[in-house]
Amino acid sequence: MSLHRMSLRRFGLSILLAAMTAATTLVSLPAAAHGERATEPYIRTRTVHWYDVTWSSEKIGVNDKVTVEGKFHLFTDWPDAASKPELAFLSNASPGAVMTRVESYINDMPAQQSVRQLEIGRDYPFKMVMAGRVPGRWHLHPVLNVHGAGPIVGPGHWVEVTGSAADYKLPVTTMTGEVIDDLQHYGVARVQWWQAGYALLAVAWIVWWIRRPLIVPRWNAIRKGREDLLITRTDDRVAAGLLVLVLVVVIGGYRYTTQKYEYVVPLQAGSFKTKPLPQVPSLVAVEMKDATYDVPGRSLRLDVEITNQSESPMRLGEFTTANLRFLDKSLDVAVAGVDPSFPKDLVAGSSLKLSDSSPIAPGEKRTLRIEATDAAWEIERLVSFLTNVDSRVGGMLFFFDAKGQRHMAEVFGPIVPVFTQLQLAQSH
Amino acid sequence: MTENDRAILKVSELSSRAIPWSRTLDVLIIVVAAFLVWSVSHISFLLLGGDWDFFIDWKDRQYWILIIPITTIIMAASFQAIFWNLFRLPVGATASLLLLLLGTWIVRYHSWQGLAYFPLSLVVPGTCLMGALVLDAILVLSRSWLVTGMFGAVLYGLLFYPANWIYMAGYFQPVMNMGDMTSVADLIGYTFPRAGTPEYIRIIERGTLRTFGDTPTWVSAFFSAFVCIFLYYMFWGLGVLACNARFFPVGERFKLIYGNKGKAAGKAVGAAAAQPGAAS
Numbered sequence: 117m118s119l120h121r122m123s124l125r126r127f128g129l130s131i132l133l134a135a136m137t138a139a140t141t142l143v144s145l146p147a148a149a150h151g152e153r154a155t156e157p158y159i160r161t162r163t164v165h166w167y168d169v170t171w172s173s174e175k176i177g178v179n180d181k182v183t184v185e186g187k188f189h190l191f192t193d194w195p196d197a198a199s200k201p202e203l204a205f206l207s208n209a210s211p212g213a214v215m216t217r218v219e220s221y222i223n224d225m226p227a228q229q230s231v232r233q234l235e236i237g238r239d240y241p242f243k244m245v246m247a248g249r250v251p252g253r254w255h256l257h258p259v260l261n262v263h264g265a266g267p268i269v270g271p272g273h274w275v276e277v278t279g280s281a282a283d284y285k286l287p288v289t290t291m292t293g294e295v296i297d298d299l300q301h302y303g304v305a306r307v308q309w310w311q312a313g314y315a316l317l318a319v320a321w322i323v324w325w326i327r328r329p330l331i332v333p334r335w336n337a338i339r340k341g342r343e344d345l346l347i348t349r350t351d352d353r354v355a356a357g358l359l360v361l362v363l364v365v366v367i368g369g370y371r372y373t374t375q376k377y378e379y380v381v382p383l384q385a386g387s388f389k390t391k392p393l394p395q396v397p398s399l400v401a402v403e404m405k406d407a408t409y410d411v412p413g414r415s416l417r418l419d420v421e422i423t424n425q426s427e428s429p430m431r432l433g434e435f436t437t438a439n440l441r442f443l444d445k446s447l448d449v450a451v452a453g454v455d456p457s458f459p460k461d462l463v464a465g466s467s468l469k470l471s472d473s474s475p476i477a478p479g480e481k482r483t484l485r486i487e488a489t490d491a492a493w494e495i496e497r498l499v500s501f502l503t504n505v506d507s508r509v510g511g512m513l514f515f516f517d518a519k520g521q522r523h524m525a526e527v528f529g530p531i532v533p534v535f536t537q538l539q540l541a542q543s544h
Numbered sequence: 545m546t547e548n549d550r551a552i553l554k555v556s557e558l559s560s561r562a563i564p565w566s567r568t569l570d571v572l573i574i575v576v577a578a579f580l581v582w583s584v585s586h587i588s589f590l591l592l593g594g595d596w597d598f599f600i601d602w603k604d605r606q607y608w609i610l611i612i613p614i615t616t617i618i619m620a621a622s623f624q625a626i627f628w629n630l631f632r633l634p635v636g637a638t639a640s641l642l643l644l645l646l647g648t649w650i651v652r653y654h655s656w657q658g659l660a661y662f663p664l665s666l667v668v669p670g671t672c673l674m675g676a677l678v679l680d681a682i683l684v685l686s687r688s689w690l691v692t693g694m695f696g697a698v699l700y701g702l703l704f705y706p707a708n709w710i711y712m713a714g715y716f717q718p719v720m721n722m723g724d725m726t727s728v729a730d731l732i733g734y735t736f737p738r739a740g741t742p743e744y745i746r747i748i749e750r751g752t753l754r755t756f757g758d759t760p761t762w763v764s765a766f767f768s769a770f771v772c773i774f775l776y777y778m779f780w781g782l783g784v785l786a787c788n789a790r791f792f793p794v795g796e797r798f799k800l801i802y803g804n805k806g807k808a809a810g811k812a813v814g815a816a817a818a819q820p821g822a823a824s
Contacts, residue, residue, distance in 0.1 A: 205742035212660035213736035219722055226722035228734050230744035250661050261742030286735065290728060291718040299732055300663030303714050307668045310711040311645060314673045318642040321677060322635045328549050329556075330570040334631040336556035345552050346632040347684060355634070355684035362674050362681070362703075370706035373713045380716040382759070383604045384726045385746040 152209060152257060152269045153497040158195045159268060160438035160498070162510040162528065164260050165189040166270035167436065171256065171457045176248045178279035181218060184208070184258055185243040187393070188270070192237045193510045193528035199264025201234040203387060206242055209257040209269050214250040214277065216286065219243075223390045230263075230387040238392030248277035249284045271439040273459045292379050310369075317358070324354060399426035400515050404529035405483065407509055409499065411535050415489035416509070420527055422482050428517035429475035435468055435488050435527075437511030438498055442468040442488040449520040464490035475518075507531055581636075582643035585619045589644055592618075597648075597670050598656075599741070600715050601733030606749055608670070609764040613701040614771045616641060616672045618779040620679060620700070625689070625783025634680040636783075637700075641676035645669070665715075666736050674707040675700035679776075689780050697776035701769030705761060 169186030176182050190201055206220050206227045220227040221243045234240065244258060257272035286299040296302045337345055406419040424430045433450025435442045441458075443450050445467035454463055471485035493499050510528035517523065558566055589597075593615030596608050624636030648669045656667045682696035683689070715729040726734075734743075749760075 203744045205744050207739060207742060208737055209739040210737070213662050213666075213738075215737075216735045217737045218735075226724060228722055228724065228726070228730075228743070230742065230747065259739060261744070263742070263744050267739060267742070288719060288728070288731065291720060291725065294714075294717060296728070299728075299735060300665055302665045302728065302732070303711070304664045304668060306714065307711045311671055311673070314671060314707070315642060315645060317677060318638045318673055321638055321680065322642070325633055325635050326570070326574060328546070329552050329566065330633075331573050331631060332562075332566045332569060333552045333556040333558060334633065336558070337552050338630075338632060340555055340557075342552075342555045343632055345548060345555060347634075347687070348548055351684060355681040358677060359681040359685070362677050366674055366703050366707045366710070369710035373710045377713040377717060379718060380713060381718045381725065381727050382716070382749075383601060383746065384724070384730045385604075385743065385748070387744065387747065 152255075152272055153495075155266065155269065156504065157438065157498045157500055158504045158506070158508065159198055159265060162191050162193050162195050162508065163198060163201075163262070163265060164268040164270070165191055165436065165512050166258065166439060167512065167524075168455075169258065169271050169458065170455045171273045171275065174274070174457065175276045175278065178248045178251065178277060178281065178283045179285065181245050181247050182215075182256070182275055183243065183245050184256065184273075185241070186258070186270075187239050187241045188258075188260060189239045189512065189524070189526075190234055190236045191510055191528070192526055193508065194236055195506065195508070197505065198266075199262060200236065201260075201262045201265075203230055203232050203263040204234055205230045205261040206244070207259045207261055207267070208244055208246065209259045209267065209272070210246075210254050212250075214252060214254045215246040215256065215275070216249050216284075218245040218247050220245070223392070225388060225390040227388075229385065232387040232389055235392050238395065240390070240392050248275075248279070250281050251277050251279055253277075269439075271459055271462050273457060313365075317361070321358060324351075398525060399424070399517075399523050400430060400513075400525045401425060402513055402525040402527050404527050407529055407531040408534045409493075409509075409531055411499070411533055413489065414491055414493045414499075415487055416493065416531075418486040418488075418527065420484055420486060420513075422476055422484055424476040424478055424480050424482075426517060426523070427478050428519065429477055430515045430517055430523065431473065431475050432468075432470060432484065432486070432513060433516045433522075434514035435486060435511055436514070437509070438496060440464065440490075440492050440496060440498070442490070444468045444470060444473060446473060447516065449516045450514065453514070453522065461495075462492075464488065464492055466490055578639070578643060581619075581623055581639050582647055585616075585623075585640045585644040586647040588619050589615060598667060599733060599738075600666055600668060600712075600729040601727075602746065603670065603712065603715075603729065604746070604748060605759060605761045606764050609705045609761060610768045610771075612670055613672055613675065613704045613768045614775055616644065617675075617679075617697060617700055617772045617775050619644075620672070620676050621693075621697075621776045621779040622783035622786070624679065624683060624692075625780045626786055628683060628689075629784055629787045634684045637676040637679040637683075638673070641671065641673045645671045645673055662736055662738075663732070666732050668712070670704070670708040670712070672700065672704050672707075675703045678703065689777075693773055693776040693780065697772040698769045700776075701772035702765055704768065705765045 166186060166188050169184065172183040194200060206222055208217065222231050223240050242258060246256065253274055253276045255272040256275045258270040259267045261267045284300070288296040288299050290296065334346055337343060401423040403421045404418060405421055408417045410417065431447055433444050433447045434453065439462050441454065441462060442464045443454065445451055466489055469487035469489065472482065476482050507530055508528060509531040510526065513525045513527050515523045515525065553563060593611050596602055596611045602608065620637035620640045623640045624634070627633040627636040652664060652667050652669065656662045657664055678699045679692060679696040683692045686692055716727045718725050719728050719731050721731050721734065
């Protein structure tokens with residue numbers, strides 16, 4: 117290879133590298149999603165189960181509000197690898213601060229701080245009021261951050277914010293009577309002016325030194341023992357003046373500020389405790405006998421023993437886990453339970469398949485095979501539960517009695533993968 | 545050019561041909577050194593103390609005051625040692641903090657506001673720039689790294705809180721939110737959500753240090769100043785190590801042009817620079 121060709125190649129590579137650098141630094145774009153499928157399946161299937169989640173609107177203007185509310189159930193078979201919900205914070209996932217949080221509640225208690233000692237096996241209602249800030253189409257989820265387990269993301273729905281970001285305003289009046297026109301700009305100019313003043317002093321100081329013969333002459337002067345030339349009496353006076361000026365500015369500024377802001381409070385951080393929803397006696401007992409996941413068929417198969425302990429016949433209408441909903445579409449009350457605002461991509465296209473879909477009579481014990489089949493297992497990146505350390509699966513079963521009333525039951529247990537195609541190939 | 549400048553050039557024995565090129569070299573080295581100081585200071589701060597200064601509702605009265613000075617003084621001291629030992633230029637600390645502040649604001653505008661839509665009120669940074677100026681000024685007046693560490697580093701740690709409180713006090717006014725009293729800073733943090741930053745990680749204040757004026761602020765500031773002394777000495781030493789002239793381009797032709805004739809010259813500078821406080 118000639119030298120000329122090598123140079124051309126190097127030149128080309130340099131241009132490519134420069135273009136890549138420019139593309140990643142100058143033309144970088146904000147991400148629309150936020151990794152809601154990245155959390156490990158054992159956390160998504162066996163910790164917080166979100167249900168009855170609704171969004172009040174799909175389209176809001178800047179400054180308009182959207183309410184996300186619903187309930188979450190803390191799963192009994194909470195994985196050992198994730199910390200228990202001793203300390204948690206209700207938040208939302210969206211790509212940056214495109215929407216602002218106006219209010220948030222857990223069981224009607226204000227949730228601007230963290231909540232402690234949530235009870236496993238119990239249910240909590242939540243509510244978040246968000247306001248549009250940046251126009252765009254944003255994915256809005258509720259999130260429960262659990263200390264030691266990380267963010268556990270609820271179902272996400274696209275909300276479109278229309279209008280102009282310049283119209284967003286958040287006026288606030290402090291308890292001392294100061295009116296803040298807009299919280300998103302408050303104090304920024306003051307910080308910038310002061311820091312610009314500090315920076316001006318710093319620039320003046322640096323210029324004072326670098327305006328004179330610099331690198332090599334000074335290095336040589338030191339080598340030749342003439343450092344007395346490098347810092348003069350004038351330099352001493354300037355340094356002393358700078359020292360005094362800095363101290364006067366800082367001490368004077370501090371005294372003035374403390375007098376101006378007579379009442380200040382430290383950052384408020386802490387936790388509160390709230391009760392769960394009243395415990396409803398379980399009218400359906402569920403015990404998992406066997407669970408398999410058909411890898412090529414993308415089908416979860418559960419063999420469960422169900423005992424109807426109520427006085428009304430029951431039908432299984434829904435299996436939900438990791439925000440995915442599998443419905444028995446032959447049961448109208450189950451289908452009607454899906455709020456129109458619920459994201460369509462989280463409702464399986466195919467119906468929940470049951471070995472026997474007839475009502476379970478009062479007192480009857482029946483073993484059912486439940487098949488939840490959908491590509492969503494792959495799309496939602498849930499099949500990696502096969503590689504978890506404890507290979508377990510969990511979810512919620514929703515039963516409906518003759519009056520259409522819903523009864524919930526947990527289902528959980530070990531799961532075994534079935535590599536059907538592989539087994540077939542081996543048999544041949 | 546002043547009389548003193550001419551004297552320096554005369555002592556340095558630069559050839560007449562090299563004098564204008566020396567100034568060109570100054571400019572080139574300033575540009576390169578600025579990027580070096582900028583990147584090292586910024587990366588060091590991001591690794592060691594970044595989180596504590598990202599958000600207005602993280603600027604607490606115990607750890608923010610403690611951590612920011614002690615994580616920034618290490619680079620300030622290192623660069624101060626390098627510039628002082630090699631060139632008797634007392635600008636290392638100031639340059640480090642000035643460029644860190646510049647870089648911080650660029651990132652706040654580009655990434656925090658531009659890409660993640662956070663308002664600037666949520667991400668205004670603090671700065672130790674005033675402490676850095678004091679550090680450099682005391683080095684000039686004392687000509688001693690020992691004295692600078694003893695007095696300059698203390699002032700560096702102590703000045704951080706009052707110098708920043710001047711423009712940040714307004715964020716700590718009380719305000720009502722959902723029936724609870726909170727600070728404006730808390731309200732900003734609550735209003736503009738960060739999915740990966742739950743509120744409970746802000747529960748950090750432990751115990752009572754309310755000896756002075758019913759607040760632990762000054763206790764933290766004094767402790768920060770105390771730790772700054774030791775970190776200053778440690779990282780001044782690291783800066784001195786970096787001054788070793790063995791790594792400079794001291795070929796025969798370079799020495800000839802720039803007035804450093806003879807192999808012994810380079811070694812002499814290296815040995816002198818390796819002595820902490822050689823000019824003390």
